[in-house]
Amino acid sequence: MFLASVTPSPLLMGFLSVLPTIFFSCALVSALPFSELIYPNFTGSYLQFIDTSGAFLLSRNGTYKAAICNPDAQKINFYLCVIHVASNTMVWSANRNHPFSEAGKVNLTSKGITVVDETGDEVWSALPTQSSVNALLLSEMGNLVLVDQANISLWESFQYPTDTIVIGQRLPVGMTISSAVSASDLSTSDYRLGLTSSDVILQWHGQTYWKLSMDTSAYTNSGYTVEFMTINRTGLYLLGRNGSVVIQVALASADFRIAKLDTSGQFTVNSFSNGRWNQEFVGPSDSCRLPYVCGRIGQCLANSASSTPTCSCPSNFHLVSLNSNTCGPIDGSFVLFSACNSSNNGSQVDSSAASYLAIGYGYDYFSNDFSKPLNYGLNLSVCQEVCSGDCSCFGVFYENSSGSCYKIENKLGSFISSTDGDNDLLGYIKVVVAPSTNFDGNNNSGDQSQKFPVVALVLLPSTACCILFAIGFVWLRRWRISKFGEEKLGLPNSPSSEELDAFHIPGLPRRFDYKELEVATDKFKTHIGSGGFGAVYKGVLPDKTVVAVKKITNLGIQGKRDFCTEIAVIGNIHHVNLVKLKGFCAQGRVRLLVYEYMNHGSLDRILFGTGPVLEWQERFNIALGTARGLAYLHSGCEQKIIHCDIKPENILLHDDFQAKISDFGLSKLLSPEQSSLFTTMRGTRGYLAPEWLTSSAISEKTDVYSFGMVLLELVSGRKNCLLRTQSHSLDDDSSGSHSSSSSGSGLIYFPLFALEMHERGKYLELADPRLENRVTSQEVERLVQVALCCVHEEPSLRPNMVAVVGMLEGRIPFCQPRVESLNFLRFYGRRFTEDSIIGEENGSNNAILYSQANAFLTTVAGGSYRSVSYMSSQQVSGPR
The missing domain is CATH 1.10.510.10 (Transferase(Phosphotransferase) domain 1)
Incomplete structure (x- = not known):
């Protein structure tokens, strides 16, 4: 009764009225990050550590921080990440494919670490089962580690890399890293970097587009089997047994550098000094070698005045829309083939359903250098038929000189445009008739067989006569050659069966006809040099490309097959400091090599x-x-x-x-x-x-x-x-x-x-x-x-x-x-x-x-x- 009769004073009433505000204000005071270790029963959120930009844990010397980060300051996607403090660069993220809002939380318990969204649903976790977690450690190398009471590692972020490798980190064989979609969206994109037992490779939808061993800055030191990739203060290394160097990219000494697969699909190595980043290595260095640099069927042309290439659509194609980076057929009666989708249920497609639109010579595709052709010595129609029967095939590249057939598989990317005129590849894109288009445009295709043109009744017999005449002429010419010999008829020796077989050898460069080179050199008029193997003449090909033609004179009786086998090896060697072999001629006893011309x-x-x-x-x-x-x-x-x-x-x-x-x-x-x-x-x-x-x-x-x-x-x-x-x-x-x-x-x-x-x-x-x-x-x-x-x-x-x-x-x-x-x-x-x-x-x-x-x-x-x-x-x- 006494307590009930007491009336609170006005001062007490005022204090009680502001008490909730005081407690609310205290809740908004940002916590300070921990140093090196945090222990179970920890819960952190972005708002709790807002004054430290979400950082809740620092490495011993403050080189790295673990934070709930918000890349690119977009205030939408938040991630648990590790950041290099001096450069403010993220080197690892946990929940890259499952971002949360600023209300999400990071929880550390004796079972492990979990990340939950604003509704309390788990979006990511690391829950080791071998022992109870005693602490979460952030090392001076940037490695986030769960340890037990004996300080034994139970889980490490280094074992789950995202898109970046730092000094001291190893990427073992079989492990991959993936680029992010963008600076603000850390979701895994279609670009992958993998380590094989002999090399580093970059892939896009399973298609290889770059290898470290082919880069001019990379040097192979030994033939040991690769065990892991690492970077240190002196460069990038692929190491084998007992630390033996297999491949190295030597770089200037730097205290901090990272190797990263960036959002464009390029693999870069960058060092950080004096407050700025310095790019030390990039692969592929030619951005036109990136699979999707100009979108689907985009034509990429390197720009000497800028690092940014020029993109357009090849002939027979146009930009589908201003907001799209996809080129489509100009002929509206065709649409691009859609591979292995619900329309064909993933089954093989009837070869009669597919057609092909040519993109012409002077183009290449990023995967051609890294995939073997389907076969050698095929004709173009067979090459296209093979693609037509494969629902994962989007088109083909056909090499005239060797009859090689390359498929465009899994995904259709950009094309590389070349102006050097030595490309012997002819590209074709697989298309199908648009659903609304029929033979007569009015769904009357069934009547076409009854509308046989009258003019055909006149042309077919005359055409047959012409064909028979041509066959007779060819037969007569072959008979004369076999009886009198080509030299007596004023002709260079024709290819023997051995020579024809030799052209099925993989990797042969363009094959020239003797008469073609005789015209190009004006009957070998301009002599520009000589060497141990013969004289060199200046020539101009029909496309105005200037070449140097070497007439080989010191090969004795070497067979055509042996000659072509070695030429295939030489023709596949490409380096900026090696003269490029553009093609060859092996006709009769004639041996000619066609090189790029040096000014x-x-x-x-x-x-x-x-x-x-x-x-x-x-x-x-x-x-x-x-x-x-x-x-x-x-x-x-x-x-x-x-x-x-x-x-x-x-x-x-x-x-x-x-x-x-x-x-x-x-x-x-x-x-x-x-x-x-x-x-x-x-x-x-x-x-x-x-x-x-x-x-x-x-x-x-x-x-x-x-x-x-x-x-x-x-x-x-x-x-x-x-x-x-x-x-x-x-x-x-x-x-x-x-x-x-x-x-x-x-x-x-x-x-x-x-x-x-x-x-x-x-x-x-x-x-x-x-x-x-x-x-x-x-x-x-x-x-x-x-x-x-x-x-x-x-x-x-x-x-x-x-x-x-x-x-x-x-x-x-x-x-x-x-x-x-x-x-x-x-x-x-x-x-x-x-x-x-x-x-x-x-x-x-x-x-x-x-x-x-x-x-x-x-x-x-x-x-x-x-x-x-x-x-x-x-x-x-x-x-x-």
Whole structure:
């Protein structure tokens, strides 16, 4: 009664009235994130940690944070994620396919971690069963880990990657990552990155469109089976047993970098420093190689002025609508085929129901390079029939030269438009008659059989007569050829049955007819060069493409099948620093190779000629490009190729003096007997490694030696076998070398001079005097050191070309030449100088001296150079 009679004071009543507001305000105060660990019975929401942008857990040093994040600030989709703090970049997300609203919650219990939406329904969970959860840990590497009381890991986010790999994380074989749909929608898209036992591959709807091993920046170091992919401070690596490097992409040192499959389908590696991201690697680098870059049936054309390609629709197709990125048939009576859907119940389609619209030549499809053709030697109609009977086939690409048939399967993407004119593929898109369209447009198709045109009664008999006449003419021509022979009739030998069979070999480039190339070269009128395998002529194809046609003359009696097999290997080698083989001709005994045309000719003409002087940066770029091309031949191809004849004449220069190696793989065309005479036939002795004629094994290190000699010539601007000392007033002589007018000067072997100047640190003495003061001692030193390392006498001491590329690019330290392995140059130089002086005293001119120098180098390489001192000068240098 007493309590009931008490009347609250006005002050108390006021306090009670604001109490709910006070409690509500306290509830809105943002909590602070925990450091490194949180324990069970934790519940967090975005609103609870709103002042820290949803972050509820920090790694020990604050490098990473776990948060309920809202990508792209769209306020709709929320995710449990891990974020790199300095760059504010998300590296992992839990519920990427099941976002929740800002009212969703993250719960940690002894059973594990769960994410629930605003209604309390679970959208994601990690519930390990082997033990009770003691804590949730965020490591300094960005790994979110559930641990038990013994700190043993029960579950890790690193084991469930999304679209990103960070330093210290491993992606094992069999595991994949998937790109997000967009920056705000983290749902898995159609792009996948997977790791096989030998490579990294990118796929779209099961179709491969890129491999790491085919990238020019990736180098294969060993043939071990790959176990996992990782990135660290020095690059991207595929590692095998015991940590052996299988494939590597060496990058500049960085403290933080990520590898990511982005929303466009490109795989990128980026480093973060000084508050900004730097893209270090991207694959595929050509955005037109992305499967859906221009939408369905979109035509992608690379834009040299921009990284963004130009998209349009191919002929016979048009944009369906302004809001659509799909091209459809211009002819409204056709619609695109819809594969394996409810209309055909996933069954095979009657071949008569499908038609094909051509998109013409000059197109390619991203998967053609990574899938085997259905068959070889098919005709086009059979190729189309195979696709018509397959409900997962959207179209075909047909290669005329080999009769290869490629299917477009599972999903129809964009096409790659090419303007180089060397594409032998013809594309066809599968279409069906629109449901509302009939033969007569009025649902009267059943009467068509009764409306046989009268004109056909006249044309059919005359057509039959023409066909019979044509057959008779062909038969008569074949009879004349078999009786008199083609040469007597003024014709090149026709293909034999062996030759025809050879064209079914997989991977053959375009096959040209002899008459076609005879017209293109104006009957081989313009001679532009020659080499060990034959003469080279300039030609222009009907589409105005300029080509270089090499007439092979040193193959003996090699069969057409063997020739075509090797050409198929060479034709499938593609690298920016290798001259592209566009096609071939194997008709009778004629062997012709068709290459892309190089605007600036060969390096020897530019380097040793009388034209404009190559600047130092141009020389360096040529050296780097040549090194990259050789590295690809040695370790980037499916079949290792040793060039065996690296010299300035085989280094061709294109636009902006881009270096491209020619004649690679041609040594495979030689018979064993011809191979034994290889060096004599080629006639280039100044670049031959000592092992060539000493019965030692020939390996890729032989090419390394030749490359080192070419480097010295790039530095000096003169041939290695001839150098005047005591004067730097240089004139050009008839041999293409530079010499002084000083009659009192002596001749020395330039590689020895380079070694001596290296020992004295006088690198500018080696630079081309025509460069004057446009090169520094440090720049010359870099190339000279690499060159001397490449010409070590012992092949095992020479670096491989992958390492040479790394040194030139500045990614790995420069090697130091080992003088004890270069002493053979002193012997070569001493003998060369003695015989050169004798030649001068006998009145030999520079051209003769150069020829004698070549002969000397062949002789001295042919046996033990320690015994050459007992040979007479006449024996060493040959007759005068």
